[in-house]
Amino acid sequence: MKATLERTDLLKSLTHVHRVVERRNTIPILSNVLLRAEGGSLKLKATDLDLEVQETVPAMVERPGATTVPAHMIYDIVRKLPDGSQVVLETTSDFATLEIRAGRSKFSLQMLPETDFPDLTASDFSHAFSLTAGDIRKLIDTTQFAISTEETRYYLNGIFMHTVDTPEGSRFRAVATDGHRLAQAEVAAPSGAMGMPGIIVPRKTVGEIQKLLEAPDADVQIELSDTKIRIVTANIVLTSKLIDGTFPDYGRVIPQGNDKELRVDRDEFKEAVDRVSTISSERGRAVKLSLTDGRMILTVNNPDSGSATEELMVEYDADPMEIGFNSRYLLDIANQLTSDTALFRLADSGSPTLIRDSTVDECLFVLMPMRV
Template identity: 40%
Template sequence: MKVQVNSSELLEALGHIQSIVEKRNAKPILSNVKISTKKNKMSFYTTDLEIFAKEVIEASVAGDLTTTTPIHTFYDVLRKIGSDQKVQLIFEPSEKPVKMLIKSGLSEFILPCLSAEEFPDFEEGRHDCEFKISCSDLSYLISATKHAISYDDTKYYLNGIFLHVVEDDGVKVLRAVATDVHRLAMAEVTLPSNAALLPEIILPRKTAVELLKLIEGYQGDITLGGSPNKITAIIGNTTLVSKLIDGKFPDYNKAIPYDNFKVLEASIDQLSNAIDLVTAISSEKVKAIKLKIHQSRITLHANDKISASGTIDIPASYENEEITTAFNSRYILDILDNLTGEKVVFKLNSSDRAVLVESGSDSNCKFVLMPLKI
C-alpha cells in the first residue's frame, strides 16, 4: 500500500506529537507512533500512558492500514530529508515482519513496524466542562507560572499548575498557580465563556510544556475540556489528552503577603542586566544575590567561595528605611523574564519575610519570593 504526502506536512504533524514519547521505554510499542490511514487522511497517535496525542493530515492514500513504527527515527529521517519534498510511504502488510519504506527522490529508508494491537487506545472521553480559550490567554497562564513548578516528588501535588475558577474583586477569572514552596507564581485571565463549571485541576508539568509547544505559532482559539481526572486540548489538527495530578493543591493565598507595604520600583531591564553581570563571578550552583535597598538605588552584591565578589548599583524608587535581603538570583531572573512593561514592583516587609513581586503595568500576574538567610 502506498501513501503520497508532502514532507513539510508530515514533519509538522510528527513534530507536534513526537516529544511526548520518552527516548527509553520498557515497552517497545510505547516508542512507536501509531499510523492509521483512511479516506485520504493519515492519523498519528503517540503516548507515554499519561499523555495521549493525535494528529490528522490529508494525504493521498491507496487503502486502509493501521500499524506502528519508531517515532524518533521516523521524525529524524523526515527532518533530514528536508521540507517541501514529495515523500512516499510504502507498506507491505503481507511481509512478516511488516516494514515501512520511505522514498523521497533518490533516497530510500526502511523502518520496522510493530502491530498496533498492543498500542494503548486513544480516548477523549466526556468532560464536565468544555470551552474555548484564546491561545494567547492559555500561553500567558502557563508561561507565567511553569517556572515555579516543584520538582519534589514527595510533594507530587505541587508538580504541576493549579488551574481553577475564582472570583477576584467581583469578577470571575481563570487562575493558574504554581509553587515549589520557595517561590510562587500566579496569573489570571478573564474567565472564558462556558468555563464556569471547570473543576479544580492540577496540570502536570510535562503536559504544560507540551501545550506551550503546540500553542507556539498557532493562531485562533483552543478547545479545552476538563474533568476531575483528565483534560483534553484541541489545537488545530492536534488533539492532546492528559491525565491530571490526583491530589489537593494547598491554600496558596496564605503564602501571599498582601499586607507588605514597603514599595520598591526598578527598571526590569536594568535589574535583569545587573543580576546577570554581578553573578558572573559566582560558580555556585545556587547563585545568591544580596540586595541593599536605599531610597534612590539598589546595591547588588554577589560573592564566590574562592573569594571573588562583585557589586553593582542601579537606580530605584523607594521611600522607606533601608532593607538588606538576599535571594536566589535565578528565581528573580525567572520572574523578570515573565513580566511585561518596563517596571518591576517589589512589595516588602522586612529582610526575612516573603516578597510580593508584580509588573508595574500588569496586575493579573503576581509572584512571591522567599528570601535566603543572609
C-alpha cells in the same frame, strides 16, 4: 496501507507527536507511532500512557489502513529526506514492514500491529470551553518556571488551573510554586469554565501544550474531567492525565501587609542582577539588596572567587533594609514582567516579598528571601 504526502507536512506532524515517546521503553508498542490512513488524511498518534498527542495531515490515500512503527526512527528518516519531496508510506503484502519512499531513497521499518496500540482518550469530559492560544501561552509562560522538580512533592510538579470569583469578575487562574517562589497569572474566565474542578496539569504536558500553540488569536478548545484534560486545535488533539493530588492553599503565602514599596526599572535591575551574579557559586546564588532612600546596592560575595557590587537609582522611601534573594529566581521573575517598572512590596529581611508589574494586575510573584 498506502499513502502519499508532502515531506514538510509529515515532518511537522512527526515533530509534534514523536516528542511524547520516551527514548527507553519496557513496553515495545510505546516506542511506536500509530499511522492511520483513511479518507484524505493520515492520522498520527503517540502516547506514553500519561500523555497522548494525535495530529491529522492531508494525504493522498490509495489504500486505507493502519500500522505502528518506531517513532524516533521514522522522525529521523523523514527529517533527513530532501526538502519538497513526496513521501510514500506503504505496508508490504506480508504486513511485516512499512516501506518509506522518497525520490531515490527507500527505507523499510519493522511494524507492530495497530491493535496493540493503547488508547488514552476514552473518557467523559464534564467541562468544555475555549481560550485563545495567546491566553493559554500567557498563563503557561508566566508560571512554568516555578513548577517544582521535587518528585516527593508530586502535587507541585505541575500548574494548578482553576476559576475564581473576584471583584472584577470571574477569572481563570494558573498558579505554580516550588516552595521557594510562587507565580500566578490569570485571564478572564471563558464561558463554560465556571464550576470546573481545580486541576493540576503535569510539567511534561505543560511543555507539550506550549510547543503546540502557534497563532496567538486561534481558538483552542479545552475539555476537562476530574482525571484528564484534552486540548483541541485545528488539527491536533492532546490528551493527558492530570496529577492526582491536592494543590496547597497558595493564598496563605501571598503576603497582604507588606508596606515597604520599591519601584525599579525592570531592564536595569535584570541586567545588574545578571552582572553581579557572575561572581556567585553554583551552590550559593545569593544576591543582597541594600535599600536606602532612592538607592539600591546589589552585592554578591563568594569566598572562593571574590565579590561584586552595583548601585541602582530606585523609588524607595521606607526604612533602610537589607534582604537577600536567589539571583536565578530573581532573573526568572524579572523575565516574566512586561511593564518597564518592577514593583516590590517588602516587609522585612525574613518575610516573603511580593513582586509584580507596576501597571499590569494579571500576574504576581512571591519570592522567599535567603540569608546573606
